[in-house]
Amino acid sequence: MSIMEDAALDLRLRTAAADWLTERAQHQRELATQAELAEFIFEGRRVALLDRQRGIRKPAFLDAALSFRTRYTPPGHLPPYEDREGPDGLLRYKYRGEDPEHPENVALRRAYEHGLPLIWFVGIAPALYLPRYPVWLIADEPQQLQFVVALDEAQRLIVPGDAVGTERRRYVERLTRLRLHQPVFRARVLQAYGTRCAICQLRHGSLLDAAHIIPDGQPAGDPVVPNGLALCKIHHAAFDQNILGIRPDHRVEVRPDIRKEVDGPMLRHGIQEMHGRQISLPRQRSAHPHRHRLEARYEKFRTAA
Incomplete structure (x- = not known):
């Protein structure tokens, strides 16, 4: 398969996965279990959107990661991403382990290098997830063993690592509340x-x-x-x-x-x-x-x- 064919297949899969998740949400099924996410069908074959054992999902026929997840946090505990904002106000997603060349980290790095949209599955209850999509990785910070995450197109315009002014930071944080914190809070409370x-x-x-x-x-x-x-x-x-x-x-x-x-x-x-x-x-x-x-x-x- 040529590079162009690979890229076209990758785009079709990401588009089909986003459309499937959107259709579920329109029918009041925004949350998805691990089992449901394993049943997604793409062009006649089953392609799990979330890996059962790993935090980062890369189907074997893709070159880059398709999704990543944050596991469920018990009631009363802040979700892990609360402590991962940088001076720019953007969220960070930690590497798998401490080896930047771990295959899962490489798969995320390729998604970053090609500017590919990803799905972020946030744990709402054990084996139950709220998908946030599309999100993008807009920087790799190997010294801190993490990637920088943009939750929408506006956040993609922020230069990661730069200390931003008060107004700009408030703007970035407001987008994060709208796109991540508020939907996750709502989903977890309603589930409880x-x-x-x-x-x-x-x-x-x-x-x-x-x-x-x-x-x-x-x-x-x-x-x-x-x-x-x-x-x-x-x-x-x-x-x-x-x-x-x-x-x-x-x-x-x-x-x-x-x-x-x-x-x-x-x-x-x-x-x-x-x-x-x-x-x-x-x-x-x-x-x-x-x-x-x-x-x-x-x-x-x-x-x-």
Whole structure:
């Protein structure tokens, strides 16, 4: 097979994989299990998108890596990528081991050298992943045993390794939150709560949000499951606007003036009747809302009331 034929095959596979993942997401199947990712069919043959044993996936008939992954992090622990931002604000992905010439590192390096799009699979639960794509490797830092990752086209324009100004760094970090941190946080919180609103039990995933107990950017506002609540959009808005609060004993409290209002059935059934209700909690105790965070957020609610 010629170099041009190899390049055309590579492009077709990457395009087909991205289209397949996008189609899944459009049918509310954005998350994928390891088993599902092994069943992808490309031009009549099965091509696993994720390697069962390795963190970096390179099909035998490709010259460069197709995907890489970050393993699942237990509730309450920051995902590994949180500590891998450089002075430029861009994320880093560590080599496999300490040998820059390890075959997996070489496969990633070839993707970097050819500017190829990759899929980043982020662990949401054991053997369950959220795909982020396309992403690119835009620099190789062998002294630090890592590659520099761009999450979108705008980040590809940043010169890796340069110390950037405050505004530029904020811009890069905002893109990272939008493309990685927020989707991962949402996926992990909804997974922990069984894809249902903790207050009203609504199970339509497209109508659910991951609400921060302590807002993002504030001390203790980390994007971890114990700082999150799965809430439907109306209860998320009501929580953020201090129309309702959640006590440290996990009971809903509706603001007194709101309980006295007379409006329509949404206010009566959707808000007022939630007063005193016990919220549902994740099965895994380590995923429960952190008590001190709830106390701090409830005190803010009481002050607002």
